[in-house]
Amino acid sequence: MKMFRAPLAKSLMALGLLVAATAACGRAKSAEKAPPPSPPVVVVAEVVQRTVPIVRDFTARTEAVPTVEVRARIAGVLERVMFEEGTQVKAGQTLFIIQPDEYAAALESARAQLAKAEADVTRARDISIIDRARAQLDQRSADLDKTRRDVARYEPLAEARAIPRQDLDTAQASERVAAAGVEGAEAALKDTKLAQRTQIQIADAAVQSAKASVTQAELNLSYTTVKAPITGIIGRVQVDRGNLVGKSEPTLLATISSVDPIYVDVGVAEVDYLRLAPRIRLDERGRAQGGTAQLELYLANDSLFPHKGRVVFVDRALDAKSGTMNVRGEFPNPERTLRPGLFARVRAVVEDRPNAVLVPALAVQDQQGTKVVLVVEAADKVALRPVVVDERVGEFYIVASGLKPGERVIVDGVQKARPGMQVKPELKQAGR
Numbered sequence: 001m002k003m004f005r006a007p008l009a010k011s012l013m014a015l016g017l018l019v020a021a022t023a024a025c026g027r028a029k030s031a032e033k034a035p036p037p038s039p040p041v042v043v044v045a046e047v048v049q050r051t052v053p054i055v056r057d058f059t060a061r062t063e064a065v066p067t068v069e070v071r072a073r074i075a076g077v078l079e080r081v082m083f084e085e086g087t088q089v090k091a092g093q094t095l096f097i098i099q100p101d102e103y104a105a106a107l108e109s110a111r112a113q114l115a116k117a118e119a120d121v122t123r124a125r126d127i128s129i130i131d132r133a134r135a136q137l138d139q140r141s142a143d144l145d146k147t148r149r150d151v152a153r154y155e156p157l158a159e160a161r162a163i164p165r166q167d168l169d170t171a172q173a174s175e176r177v178a179a180a181g182v183e184g185a186e187a188a189l190k191d192t193k194l195a196q197r198t199q200i201q202i203a204d205a206a207v208q209s210a211k212a213s214v215t216q217a218e219l220n221l222s223y224t225t226v227k228a229p230i231t232g233i234i235g236r237v238q239v240d241r242g243n244l245v246g247k248s249e250p251t252l253l254a255t256i257s258s259v260d261p262i263y264v265d266v267g268v269a270e271v272d273y274l275r276l277a278p279r280i281r282l283d284e285r286g287r288a289q290g291g292t293a294q295l296e297l298y299l300a301n302d303s304l305f306p307h308k309g310r311v312v313f314v315d316r317a318l319d320a321k322s323g324t325m326n327v328r329g330e331f332p333n334p335e336r337t338l339r340p341g342l343f344a345r346v347r348a349v350v351e352d353r354p355n356a357v358l359v360p361a362l363a364v365q366d367q368q369g370t371k372v373v374l375v376v377e378a379a380d381k382v383a384l385r386p387v388v389v390d391e392r393v394g395e396f397y398i399v400a401s402g403l404k405p406g407e408r409v410i411v412d413g414v415q416k417a418r419p420g421m422q423v424k425p426e427l428k429q430a431g432r
Contacts, residue, residue: 042413044376044425045360049405052356052393053349054275058266060297060329064257064340068230072098072246072253073223078239085236088336089228089256096253098245100224107217114210121207124199133192137185144178151175232258233336257340262333264297264309266346267324275350276327280311288314295329296347307332309346358396360428363409364389373403374410374417376425382410384419 072078076099083095150171158168228234235255245251268276279293288311295309313328329346331338363373364387375385387402403409408425410417417423 039380039422039424040413040416041424041426042376042410042417043428044408045363045411045428047399047403047405047407047409048358049355050358051352051354052358052396052398054351054353054391054393055347056268056272056276056350057298058268058272058346058348060264060266060344060346062338062340062342062344063263063265063328064232064259065263066230067255067257067340068232069252070095070226070229070234070254070256071250072096072226073250074098074103074220075244075246076100076102076224078241078243078245078253081237081241083234085234085254087234088232089234091228091231093228094225095228095234096226098224098226100221103217103221103224107214107221110210110213110217114207114214117203117206117210121200121203124196124203127196130189130192130196133185133189137182137189140178140181140185144175144182147171147175147178226253228256230256230258232256233339259336259339260333261330262338262340263312264295264329264331264344264346266327266329267319267322268327270318270323270325272350273318273325273327276348277314279349279351280314288312293348295331297329297331298345298347300343305331305338305344307334353391353393353398356393357399357403357405358393359387359389359399359403359409360411361392361395361397362411363414364397365414374414374419375403376408376410376423380422380425382417382419382421382423 078096078098080097081095082097083089083093089095151168154163154168154171157163158165233256235257237254238252239245245253276293280288282288293311295311297305297307297309299305309329309331311327312330315326318325359373365372365374371387371389373385373387375383377383385402388400389397390400391398408427410423410425411428413423
């Protein structure tokens with residue numbers, strides 16, 4: 001029995017070794033027949049070269065120019081409000097009525113005073129009093145002439161003792177009296193002329209004063225009708241009807257803002273302003289006229305305002321505290337969507353970069369503070385390439401160094417590629 005079991009065990013062992021050898025041989029043949037793994041598929045894009053715009057976004061705030069505060073210029077009770085709050089009003093449109101009766105009465109009184117002053121001028125210019133003084137002088141001159149002829153006639157007769165000496169003395173005394181009368185009449189005529197000129201000047205001054213009073217009264221009456229000084233959107237009424245306004249100070253009644261066009265004020269960094277300045281056209285007086293610096297406006301909800309803007313003002317000097325230049329843009333606002341005080345972003349092209357080398361931003365990776373890209377070189381081998389990038393323009397970076405136009409960079413499948421590995425590149429299609 002023992003002799004039978006030993007040959008059987010040896011046979012089974014031999015059979016097992018044969019099966020193991022056969023299996024090992026089969027695995028070796030399978031290994032020899034298995035093909036090598038295929039290269040991973042990656043998506044590549046070509047490095048391009050073209051002129052690109054350099055865009056900057058600036059924080060902005062909308063401003064309405066002009067914005068006018070409508071105030072009461074005279075004291076009185078606010079009787080009527082002639083507009084709806086928040087609507088557009090036109091220049092010259094009546095907005096408020098302030099108690100006009102008192103000022104209408106004051107105007108009538110001023111006009112009456114003017115009529116009286118004009119009548120006083122007419123009376124002061126009356127020359128009859130001068131005519132009377134001149135007639136009195138003529139009378140005195142005639143009397144003097146008569147007495148002189150009497151003296152001339154009496155003198156030879158008195159010498160010849162044909163008449164008494166007393167008659168000559170009487171004639172000579174009459175001559176002196178007549179001469180004094182002429183002097184007095186001349187002085188009276190001068191006084192009368194001077195008095196008339198003075199009265200005329202006083203009366204003329206009174207007329208001018210009365211005219212000024214009429215003008216002031218007309219102004220005061222006109223101030224009772226408050227009109228819109230500009231066309232624009234009017235805000236809410238600040239004072240209700242029935243209240244006394246303008247008593248001690250000009251009371252604010254409402255505010256009007258012109259919103260078409262609307263303006264935006266932005267602070268442009270010094271470096272960006274120096275790039276933007278050549279694109280701003282100035283007129284002969286140095287005022288900004290827009291030029292090629294078109295502006296886009298993005299609102300707080302990131303929506304793009306449909307109308308393009310232009311630069312209309314550049315401040316006198318750089319703000320030393322913020323290091324920015326104050327620039328104002330103008331945007332058409334026909335729908336009156338924009339109102340003053342809104343925060344927004346202004347986007348502007350500050351320069352055009354010619355012949356810029358562009359690499360897709362998807363291809364750029366950050367490795368320990370260094371920008372790198374995976375380049376598919378000849379024979380579809382992957383190479384790691386450090387690059388220096390400058391501005392970002394949309395989906396691209398401008399490459400300062402490290403890449404040349406026409407080279408292929410991996411934009412999708414980066415995780416499957418390693419430097420030195422062979423890959424199967426597929427060119428990225430436009431829009432993907």
